[in-house]
Amino acid sequence: xxxxxxxxxxxxxxxxxxxxxxxxxxxxxxxxxxxxxxxxxxxxxxxxxxxxxxxxxxxxxxxxxxxxxxxxxxxxxxxxxxxxxxxxxxxxxxxxxxxxxxxxxxxxxxxxxxxxxxxxxxxxxxxxxxxxxxxxxxxxxxxxxxxxxxxxxxxxxxxxxxxxxxxxxxxxxxxxxxxxxxxxxxxxxxxxxxxxxxxxxxxxxxxxxxxxxxxxxxxxxxxxxxxxxxxxxxxxxxxxxxxxxxxxxxxxxxxxxxxxxxxxxxxxxxxxxxxxxxxxxxxxxxxxxxxxxxxxxxxxxxxxxxxxxxxxxxxxxxxxxxxxxxxxxxxxxxxxxxxxxxxxxxxxxxxxxxxxxxxxxxxxxxxxxxxxxxxxxxxxxxxxxxxxxxxxxxxxxxxxxxxxxxxxxxxxxxxxxxxxxxxxxxxxxxxxxxxxxxxxxxxxxxxxxxxxxxxxxxxxxxxxxxxxxxxxxxxxxxxxxxxxxx
Numbered sequence: 001x002x003x004x005x006x007x008x009x010x011x012x013x014x015x016x017x018x019x020x021x022x023x024x025x026x027x028x029x030x031x032x033x034x035x036x037x038x039x040x041x042x043x044x045x046x047x048x049x050x051x052x053x054x055x056x057x058x059x060x061x062x063x064x065x066x067x068x069x070x071x072x073x074x075x076x077x078x079x080x081x082x083x084x085x086x087x088x089x090x091x092x093x094x095x096x097x098x099x100x101x102x103x104x105x106x107x108x109x110x111x112x113x114x115x116x117x118x119x120x121x122x123x124x125x126x127x128x129x130x131x132x133x134x135x136x137x138x139x140x141x142x143x144x145x146x147x148x149x150x151x152x153x154x155x156x157x158x159x160x161x162x163x164x165x166x167x168x169x170x171x172x173x174x175x176x177x178x179x180x181x182x183x184x185x186x187x188x189x190x191x192x193x194x195x196x197x198x199x200x201x202x203x204x205x206x207x208x209x210x211x212x213x214x215x216x217x218x219x220x221x222x223x224x225x226x227x228x229x230x231x232x233x234x235x236x237x238x239x240x241x242x243x244x245x246x247x248x249x250x251x252x253x254x255x256x257x258x259x260x261x262x263x264x265x266x267x268x269x270x271x272x273x274x275x276x277x278x279x280x281x282x283x284x285x286x287x288x289x290x291x292x293x294x295x296x297x298x299x300x301x302x303x304x305x306x307x308x309x310x311x312x313x314x315x316x317x318x319x320x321x322x323x324x325x326x327x328x329x330x331x332x333x334x335x336x337x338x339x340x341x342x343x344x345x346x347x348x349x350x351x352x353x354x355x356x357x358x359x360x361x362x363x364x365x366x367x368x369x370x371x372x373x374x375x376x377x378x379x380x381x382x383x384x385x386x387x388x389x390x391x392x393x394x395x396x397x398x399x400x401x402x403x404x405x406x407x408x409x410x411x412x413x414x415x416x417x418x419x420x421x422x423x424x425x426x427x428x429x430x431x432x433x434x435x436x437x438x439x440x441x442x443x444x445x446x447x448x449x450x451x452x453x454x455x456x457x458x459x460x461x462x463x464x465x466x467x468x469x470x471x472x473x474x475x476x477x478x479x480x481x482x483x484x485x486x
Contacts, residue, residue: 013044013061020045036079039097046100051083059105067287068110075102109288116360127364135371140189142379147182149386150175156390160399166254170238171389173261174231174346178382181224188217214285219273222298226265229302232348234261236309239343243319272297303355309347316343345384350377 012020020040027048029035034051049055055078060071077100078086085098106114117125157163157172191207207217234257275294276286289295344350354374359366390396 012038012047013057015045017045034081034083036083036085036098039085041077041097041100044100046077046085046098049079051079052081054078062102062105067285068107068113069105069287070107073104075100075105077101107288109291112291113288113360119361120363124364128360128367131364131368131371135375136189138372139375139379140186142376142383143182143185143189146380146382146386147179147186149391150179150182150382153386153390154179156396156400160396160403162399162402163396167238168395169254170231170234170257173258174228174235175382175386175390177224177227177231177261178385181221181228182382184217184221184224188221208285215273215276218286218289219269222272223265223269226268226298226302227262229305229348229351230265231261232309232346232351233305236312236347240312240315243316268298268301299355302351306348306352306355310349310352313343313347313349342388345381346389348381350381354378 015023017040020038024038027035027038029048035048036051036053038048039046044057046055054076056074056076058071059069059073059075062069062071062075077098078090079098080086080091080093082093084093085096086092087094088099088101103111117128153175154172157168157175188207194206195208207214238257272294275297276289276292280286280289280292280294290299354377356370356374358374359370
């Protein structure tokens with residue numbers, strides 16, 4: 001550095017580029033003195049300084065304007081003895097506006113990100129940034145469609161009491177967890193877009209630049225993600241338990257499911273949040289928190305859930321193939337495979353890829369393949385789950401048709417003359433006794449326990465599980481998923 005050091009607290013850095021450049025011609029140094037002129041480095045405006053001076057600014061002025069900034073450090077630029085702003089290499093003057101050293105302001109996470117991003121050169125970094133911007137639009141579209149379809153699905157399950165059996169209650173809770181995550185994602189995306197549309201001198205109040213509110217938003221987001229993973233685990237556990245000999249006897253543990261699905265994530269999120277508040281300080285609004293080691297408090301259980309559900313899926317496939325083997329045909333086996341494929345989004349298996357870290361330091365094509373595959377899977381996951389398990393579900397369509405038929409019959413009765421209506425009510429039909437809100441018996445309710453086959457194979461014969469009151473058993477539902485959704 002030069003011998004003279006100025007710690008600058010001027011207001012030049014607040015000026016936009018056009019106002020900054022307009023001041024260049026107005027500055028007239030004293031006769032016989034050498035100064036560096038006013039300069040704009042692409043981000044901030046720098047004041048004129050005497051030759052041989054290093055100007056230092058606090059990183060705190062960038063703290064709420066750029067992500068990944070450590071406000072405790074400083075950044076600087078140097079004016080040479082010849083009155084020229086120095087370039088990155090000391091003693092060179094390739095750029096008339098000079099070079100500003102922002103490297104000390106970067107948090108460790110941001111520094112690592114930039115190094116990985118520029119591993120293939122500046123052109124590679126620009127291409128990856130362009131890919132990331134395009135993927136963000138896809139994410140917004142995906143989470144918006146997921147939000148709308150999940151909202152309608154939740155309303156359907158709330159309105160039709162006929163759907164309130166054990167299995168659909170679990171679906172309903174998964175939908176609510178996904179809906180909460182989509183809502184928070186879209187809210188944060190909107191705030192980030194609003195932030196990027198405003199430059200440093202024209203910041204607007206939002207989530208990101210509001211202390212406490214920003215951290216709270218990310219805590220809620222991670223809680224929503226954890227609840228989604230827990231309910232995916234419950235889906236897998238319930239389905240496996242329905243297909244094996246451990247069929248629920250008596251009341252199934254729905255309260256325990258709710259405690260696991262909504263309560264356990266509170267413990268995880270609280271522990272993670274407490275560590276972040278007490279130990280994670282390098283960046284405003286916890287930027288880069290998902291790269292910190294503390295994040296594995298949340299990500300570890302999520303990864304465990306996905307891996308466990310993957311083994312559940314293998315077990316379900318084994319049971320289906322085993323039961324179909326005596327009279328197996330290519331068509332039946334292919335139908336079982338398609339049914340298992342439909343279970344993938346319900347059990348969260350695609351999240352196994354989402355948890356993987358992005359190949360930022362790899363070639364552009366590899367990063368593009370990862371970005372255009374993983375992020376749409378995450379964004380459209382709620383949309384696929386809602387379509388498969390609500391909109392195209394045979395049980396839901398039957399319930400809707402029943403409500404429509406019953407209400408149509410009631411309207412027809414109201415239009416009949418009083419005498420004819422009284423005669424029809426005396427008949428066997430008794431349309432007046434039709435009820436839309438019929439509560440179904442609990443799923444898999446059987447009179448007697450089902451013994452395992454020959455005492456050796458811990459599997460219940462799928463054919464023995466008979467439907468009760470228009471509700472198919474879960475094991476038959478697995479085989480018939482494709483039929484119901486076609």
